[in-house]
Structure formats: structure tokens, C-alpha cells
Amino acid sequence: MAQQQNNLKLYSYWRSSCSCRIRIALNLKGLDYEYIPVNLLKGEQFSPEFRKLNPIGYVPVLVDGDVVISDSLAIFLYLEEKYPQIPLLPSDLLKKAVNIQAANIVCSSIQPLQNLAVLNYIEEKVSPDEKVPWVKFHIEKGFGALEKLLKDHAGKYATGDEVAMADVFLAPQMHAGIKRFNVDMAKFPLLTRLNEAYSELPEFEKAMPENQPDAPSA
Numbered sequence: 001m002a003q004q005q006n007n008l009k010l011y012s013y014w015r016s017s018c019s020c021r022i023r024i025a026l027n028l029k030g031l032d033y034e035y036i037p038v039n040l041l042k043g044e045q046f047s048p049e050f051r052k053l054n055p056i057g058y059v060p061v062l063v064d065g066d067v068v069i070s071d072s073l074a075i076f077l078y079l080e081e082k083y084p085q086i087p088l089l090p091s092d093l094l095k096k097a098v099n100i101q102a103a104n105i106v107c108s109s110i111q112p113l114q115n116l117a118v119l120n121y122i123e124e125k126v127s128p129d130e131k132v133p134w135v136k137f138h139i140e141k142g143f144g145a146l147e148k149l150l151k152d153h154a155g156k157y158a159t160g161d162e163v164a165m166a167d168v169f170l171a172p173q174m175h176a177g178i179k180r181f182n183v184d185m186a187k188f189p190l191l192t193r194l195n196e197a198y199s200e201l202p203e204f205e206k207a208m209p210e211n212q213p214d215a216p217s218a
Contacts, residue, residue, distance in 0.1 A: 008033035011061040013040045014212035018072040019060040020172035023207035029086045037214035088165050102166035106173045110142035139177045143188045171198045
């Protein structure tokens with residue numbers, strides 16, 4: 001049952017892993033929202049209208065009544081405070097810290113190095129052939145760190161037997177690594193097991209890129 005809420009709007013791009021994090025979080029919290037697609041390939045994120053929402057021109061952006069928030073980490077923390085009925089950060093201090101650390105590895109040490117602006121820059125300044133090797137190097141470096149970080153904390157999910165923040169950030173990154181960049185997950189058995197667990201959760205599957213209204217038809 002959807003919780004009491006304002007008319008939430010999410011400006012999103014189907015393949016954006018940052019947007020996917022928020023789609024998962026909204027689904028897990030049982031929050032309905034209006035999906036507003038922003039086509040990054042067409043440059044719609046640079047339009048004056050969108051720049052009023054987020055001056056740096058990135059998705060996602062969440063509009064909650066009169067509140068406008070961009071950046072997936074800020075949006076996640078806002079949702080956690082505003083809609084706490086289904087918490088995604090554990091109350092246990094250590095588990096909370098590990099969740100934030102794992103999420104931060106994804107959102108500061110992996111994803112920014114694979115975003116469209118970086119890949120376009122590498123293609124222009126270095127070589128188109130260097131884009132995928134660049135991305136795979138940084139994804140695998142981050143996955144290696146996550147594998148070590150979570151080995152003493154994981155249960156069914158990243159930090160125990162309840163879905164939490166780390167899972168919300170991990171799932172889209174693994175999806176991108178596998179589907180877009182052909183990362184060999186055999187090197188990462190713990191993450192592979194977690195990815196299989198996520199695939200069984202409807203809140204995660206509904207949020208995946210291929211299931212978004214702006215995803216290209218097969």
C-alpha cells in the first residue's frame with residue numbers, strides 16, 4: 001500500500017544507474033511517483049528548463065511538492081528521512097557505516113568514471129577504443145574493494161538478511177557492469193550471489209533499465 005505522500009516526480013533516464021538507485025528506493029518504500037524521462041543522448045539534460053532543476057545537468061532529480069533535490073545520494077537520504085516507515089539504513093551503527101561506505105564506493109569511485117561525459121571525453125581526447133577498457137578497469141577495482149569490504153558483513157544481502165542502502169546502490173552498478181561493459185563477474189563470487197538475490201526482488205526488477213518507459217524497444 002502506498003504511503004501518504006506528495007505527488008512525487010522523478011526525472012530519470014532509463015540507462016542511468018544513478019536514476020536506477022532512486023527507482024529501487026522508491027519501490028522499496030512503496031512510494032508512487034511520476035516518471036519523467038530525460039534523454040541524455042539528445043542532450044535534454046542541458047536544456048534551460050532542466051538546468052533550473054539541476055544546474056549541473058545530471059539525472060536523477062526528485063520533485064516532492066515544493067522540494068527539488070538532485071544527486072542520488074542526497075535524494076536517497078531525503079527519502080530515508082521524509083519517508084522512514086520502511087527504513088533502508090540500519091539502526092546498528094556499524095551496519096549503517098558499512099552501508100554508507102559501500103554506497104560511496106559505487107557513487108564516488110566507480111560510477112562517475114563511467115558516465116557519459118567522461119566516456120565522451122575519452123573518445124574525443126584519447127581514442128574510442130579506450131572507453132571500455134577504462135570503464136572495466138575502474139569497475140573491477142571497485143568491485144574488488146566491495147568484495148573485501150562486504151565479506152564479513154553479508155547475509156542474504158550486502159550487510160545482512162534485510163535489504164539496505166548498500167544493495168540499492170550495488171544492484172544498478174552490477175547491472176551496468178554486466179550488461180553494458182561485459183565485466184567478468186566470476187572474479188567476484190560474493191557480488192554475483194548478491195546480484196542473483198536482487199533478481200528475485202520485484203522492487204529491484206521493476207526499476208531495472210530495460211523495464212523503464214523510455215527504454216528503447218527490443
